[in-house]
Amino acid sequence: MNNIFLITKREFLTQVKKKSFIILTLLAPLLVVGFGAVIGLMFKANESHSIIEVVDKSGLFRNQLKSNDKLEYVFVSAADEKAKINNLKDNESMDGILILPELKNQNYNELENSTRLIINAKMGFDTKQKIVSDITDVIKKEKIKQLGIEETQLNSLDKGFTLKTINVSDNSKEDSDLAFGVKSGLSILLMYVTFMFIIIYGVRVMRSVLEEKNNRVVEIIISSVKPFELMMGKILGVTLVALTQFLIWISMSVIGALVLNTGFSSFQKNIPGGNEELANKLDITQIATQVSHSLLELNFPLIIFVFIIFFLLGYIFYSSIYAAIGSAVDNETETQQFTLFAILPLTVGMYGSFSLMNNPDGPLGFWLSIIPFTSPVAMIARIPFGVPAWQIALSIALLLGTTIFMIFLAGKIYRVGILMYGNKATLKEIWKWIKG
Template sequence: MNNIILITKREFLTQVKKKSFVILTLLAPLLIIAFGAVIGLMFKANESHNIIEVVDNSGLFKNELKSTDKLEYKIIPSAEEKSTISNLKGNETLDGILILPQIQNGNYDEFQKNTRLIVNTKIGFDTKQRIISDLSDVIKKEKIKQLGIAETQIDDLDKGFTLKTINVSENNKEDSDLALGVKSVLSMLLMYVTFMFIIIYGVRVMRSVLEEKNNRVVEIIISSVKPFELMMGKILGVTFVALTQFIVWISMSVVGALVLNTGFSSMQKNIPGGEEAMSKLDITQIATQVSHSLLELNFPLIIFVFIVFFLLGYIFYSSIYAAIGSAVDNETETQQFTLFAVLPLMLGMYGSFSFINNPDGPLGFWLSIIPFTSPVAMIARIPYGVPAWQIALSIVLLLGTTLFMVFLAGKIYRVGILMYGNKATLKEIWKWIRG
């Protein structure tokens, strides 16, 4: 036990003292934000401002087509139609001309057939759809007038129906659509983080084992400690490295959220009429509802399940990666074995997408119970609420399977760590396990 603690301490300190770890831990959240900002700027940079001149022979659209920052309409007289079309090619100040014919006897089908958009450049799909939408809205209003129906009546007919859902199994708590959306986002976020960390740090364990094996350092180390102690020390050491990054990132997120919230509140107070203006925005109301939905979640249980399943899942798969690293001589050979570790995790991750529609369905139950998929599936289900007996059963099965996998990996590690120049096959590895 003392040897495992010493190796864990050594592995942990070796990893956290690296400049790359410090830089990645401190800058990763900022890099992710910066990356998102760059993507947003790229989309913004690719946006264009289109100017479309409109020849309205119908007289219906003159004051109805509203310009935006991306699409500008300019109504021109019908007499200028031919000259504008002839001068359109090569005109850098005009992107196109929209020809709207007369509407004969309310025949809008014929109007649609004869409507043309002549352009001198390639306009975007969203711009074309915006023009279609603007024309459709005007035609719809005109049809409503001809039918003698007031727009207020149409708005009343278009009103949606809100269904209030009361969950008796959760103390008659009301389930809103927004609360379901918050749970879905939190579910996918926790699941994806767990999936990525298990793979990233599992591969790190495998590479560490492979590096020491190729450098023959392991021959010196195992003269003092048992192979199983060395393997467990490596796994636990990297586990604490992952937890350290988690703690730092969560702390940075909490501090950042508090700073942004304080700054936002002070900005409202310092701007004349700021509080009143912001209170009218839907985004403020949505943010408040999201906050309430988050506060209603059972965070102590969510955090407990997340930590337990992350740690057990990480140890489970890291033992597989450690066994793979000890059984091969180079990273190229790892590809034929790592598939066995990645596929179950991917199955659990993609299967978890169905939880949005039915978190308590048979697929959700079995994926969160089977140990190969439960580390990601149970974490994805927990924001929706999971019965205590299912959580307990899943933990017991995952714990037992993890201990068994560590035992098997230890047997492979014990033989494979000293094997050189012998390409391991599944048949060979099975002999090591049986031996």
């Protein structure tokens, strides 16, 4: 036991003292936010501003087709139609001409069949759909007017219905759409982070074992410690490294939520009441404040506890598999035939968990969060929505028992495979090591 502690300590200190670890731990949240901002800017940079000349022969659309920051309508006389079309090819300031024919006998089908959009270059799908949507809205309003319905009545018909949901199982809290969206986002984030880090750090264990095996350093090491102690020391050391990063990131997230909840709220109070334009620009601030409120209403102690437990056990479970793989092969090329056994169950658990958003308490969610091969990601995906205590306890018990059993199997493979050179390991050969 003392040897396991010493190896764990050495592995942990070696990792956390690296400058790369410190820089990545502190900058990773900022890099994620920056990456999201870059993606947003890329989409923004690819947006276009289109100018469309409109020939409205019926006069129906002149005051109803509204321009915006992406699409501008310029109405021209019907007498200039042919000249405009002839000059369109060489006119770089215009993107197209929309020909809206005269509406005869309220025949909207004929109007649709005769409407044409003439362009001088390729036009984006979104722009075309916006034009179609604008024309459809105008025609819809005209048809409703013919039925004798006023605009105020039309607005009343289009008004949505907001349903307030109160969960009596959760202290009668109101479960809004925003709160559900926050839970879904947190669920996906925790699940994806767990999935990625189990694979990343598991592969790190495998490569560390494979490197020591190829360098024959392991022959010197196991003269002082048992192979099982070496394997467990490496797994636990890297586990503590991952947990250290998670705890730092969780602390930064909670502090960020508190800042959004207090700083932005006080900032909004100073907005002048009559400055509607400024208030509209700060809608994103209001949304951020509401999101922070929803986050702080969650049972974070339970979420953090379940996250750490399932990440810890899930990581040890899969790292044992990776350590066994690293000891059974001689190079990274040969690892490909075995790593599928580690990646596939996690992948099933992750993609299966996306269906939990619609029904977190359904049978699929239950079994994915109970079966040890998928529970490290599925239970973490369910926990923001609330999970009964008995299901959490049952899942932890099964995962803990399976993890201990997997450590036992991996130890038997590691004990033989770490000193095997030149022989290509097969499933049949590995089975013999386990039996022996």
